[in-house]
Amino acid sequence: MIDLRSDTVTRPSDAMRDAARDAEVGDDVYRDDPTVNELERRAADLLGMEAALFVPSGTMGNQVAVRTHTDRGQELVVDEQAHVVKWELGGVADLSGVQARMVDAGPSAVPSPEQVRDAYVAESLHRPGTGLLCLENTHNSRGGVAVPAERIAAAADAAHDLDVPVHLDGARLFNACVALDTDPSEMVAPVDSVLFCLSKGLGAPVGSVLVGSEVFVERARRLRKLFGGGMRQAGMIAGPGLLALENVSRLAEDHANARALATGLNDLPGLSVPEPDTNIVLLSTDGLSAPGLEAAAGERGVAFNARDATSARLCTHLDVSRADVEEAVQRIAAAADSLA
Numbered sequence: 001m002i003d004l005r006s007d008t009v010t011r012p013s014d015a016m017r018d019a020a021r022d023a024e025v026g027d028d029v030y031r032d033d034p035t036v037n038e039l040e041r042r043a044a045d046l047l048g049m050e051a052a053l054f055v056p057s058g059t060m061g062n063q064v065a066v067r068t069h070t071d072r073g074q075e076l077v078v079d080e081q082a083h084v085v086k087w088e089l090g091g092v093a094d095l096s097g098v099q100a101r102m103v104d105a106g107p108s109a110v111p112s113p114e115q116v117r118d119a120y121v122a123e124s125l126h127r128p129g130t131g132l133l134c135l136e137n138t139h140n141s142r143g144g145v146a147v148p149a150e151r152i153a154a155a156a157d158a159a160h161d162l163d164v165p166v167h168l169d170g171a172r173l174f175n176a177c178v179a180l181d182t183d184p185s186e187m188v189a190p191v192d193s194v195l196f197c198l199s200k201g202l203g204a205p206v207g208s209v210l211v212g213s214e215v216f217v218e219r220a221r222r223l224r225k226l227f228g229g230g231m232r233q234a235g236m237i238a239g240p241g242l243l244a245l246e247n248v249s250r251l252a253e254d255h256a257n258a259r260a261l262a263t264g265l266n267d268l269p270g271l272s273v274p275e276p277d278t279n280i281v282l283l284s285t286d287g288l289s290a291p292g293l294e295a296a297a298g299e300r301g302v303a304f305n306a307r308d309a310t311s312a313r314l315c316t317h318l319d320v321s322r323a324d325v326e327e328a329v330q331r332i333a334a335a336a337d338s339l340a
């Protein structure tokens with residue numbers, strides 16, 4: 001099976017399995033796990049921020065960040081296609097009592113400074129006030145869009161001018177930085193907290209990291225415990241996570257493979273595939289059923305996810321080679337033929 005459903009499907013390498021077995025461990029709730037401590041130090045240094053917190057998943061990292069930054073009843077300004085409001089089970093309402101004020105960021109994938117100012121609500125007797133701006137880079141649902149650092153800074157500066165803190169959902173932060181050739185610390189300098197995933201393109205089996213100031217991370221650490229994310233001998237998963245950080249620069253290969261995949265698919269009749277910025281390829285079908293194509297490709301050993309009746313998402317990753325991409329294009333061509 002050539003599995004293009006997501007970059008989360010990678011299997012840990014032998015080196016990662018060794019790192020899990022050999023990790024020095026302790027009880028991380030007591031902050032005694034040296035491997036977790038090292039991972040948190042490395043993550044904070046990499047982003048040029050003060051501190052970091054290892055969390056089991058990206059979703060938990062985002063939800064802990066929202067709760068840490070906000071008070072109940074406040075508003076969260078966010079793109080309507082953002083993961084934190086689209087794919088996290090209404091967690092901002094459920095777990096933090098926050099209501100989302102959604103804006104349509106469009107293809108640029110980041111709200112403009114004007115949109116941030118227009119969405120802002122000042123606290124008053126009648127209004128809850130804006131508690132947080134959440135940005136996403138790369139932007140998953142908009143097709144792995146790599147948002148340039150200047151646009152992140154422009155939105156963040158607009159929020160800060162209104163005394164609103166900014167969280168960056170950087171589940172695929174390093175894909176953005178590699179695609180744009182931007183240092184991660186420069187990308188995140190304008191924001192107050194960042195979440196990134198070790199378990200996506202970087203290939204770790206489990207884990208994400210929430211990064212910010214000492215004060216932010218201290219508060220987030222209590223909330224992680226509340227949300228059930230206080231882990232014990234977590235060095236077993238932080239060890240592979242440390243190795244995952246070595247996979248940052250090779251993300252460029254996934255991006256090149258995604259472009260090759262898009263080009264190959266775009267040449268097929270009935271499919272329209274814009275050039276991807278990073279490792280996520282969005283495909284539109286013209287007259288062809290996307291779920292039908294997904295099923296027919298699945299029968300031919302290629303897995304991907306239809307998004308709706310006429311669009312689908314394909315992801316390249318560590319376990320997909322250029323030869324796999326070429327083979328996938330052939331098999332999807334055959335699948336499309338079988339439906340025509």
Ligand SMILES: *Cc1c(COP(=O)(O)O)cnc(C)c1O
Pocket residue numbers: 056057058059060062083084136138139140169171172197199208
């Ligand atoms: C995958 C993803 C997350 C959540 O990560 P999980 O580890 O799957 O919970 C958050 N934000 C974005 C943009 C993502 O793509």
